[in-house]
Amino acid sequence: MQRILIIEDEEDMVLGLRKNLEWEGFEVVAASDGEAGLSRALTDSHDLILLDIMLPKLSGLDVCRRLRNRGVNTPVIMLTARGQEIDKVLGLEIGADDYVTKPFSIRELLARVRAILRRASIPDTESDVYRFGDVELNFGRHQARKQGQALELSPREFGMLRYFVQHRGETVTRDQLLDEVWGYDNFPLTRTVDNHIARLRQKIEENPSEPQHIITVHRIGYKFLG
Secondary structure (H helix, E strand, C coil): EEEEEEEEEEEEEEHHHHHHHCCCCCEEEECHHHHHHHHHHHCCCCCCCEEEEECCCCCHHHHHHHCCCCCCCCCEEEEEEECCCHHHHHHHHCCCCEEECCCHHHHHHHHHHHHHHHHHHHHCCCCCCECCCCCEEEEECCCCECCCCCCCCCCHHHHHHHHHHCCCCCEEHHHHHHHHHHHCCCCCCCCCHHHHHHHHHHHHHCCCCCCEEEEEECCCCCEEEE
């Protein structure tokens, strides 16, 4: 049975989510503030986390950031009552997999939960190791090396590189990356891709201002040469 952690301080919201998720066959555990939720997420195993942004003691953004910094890759759907663009951008850039703005329909949320769990369960059938330039990627172990030295890449950066490798030599649009790496259909904040690309170039390119591997295709997206 797949296990979902709800980190939410609104009791009625937790009760409603628990009832519907358990009806769908999930095991549900909950925490009512950010500190308790972070502790549960770090000490117990979960298949997915539903994480409110506005929480007592520790915000949902801080919880997500600390989880990713500790190497916890459990999929996260952020719940927010605020529609400001900045919240969505921050949530994506610190490693959230999806977001839902309150009020939301339970059918929409369940569809997103199932989609993320389905993506997470797809086995990796490609070769584990890929080399380009002075970079070596081990997708199976989520490890990278540059000039023989360990290179720290986030799960999102590994996802982007995997997609680039699968489509090397092709022009890849920002929307493609959002759909395939972030899992968003027609998500409008494409500049979050550019921010991630800039950070990735800093890590893998010899001269990030004149990249040799991730090339910008003006007004379209990027091409990977490796």
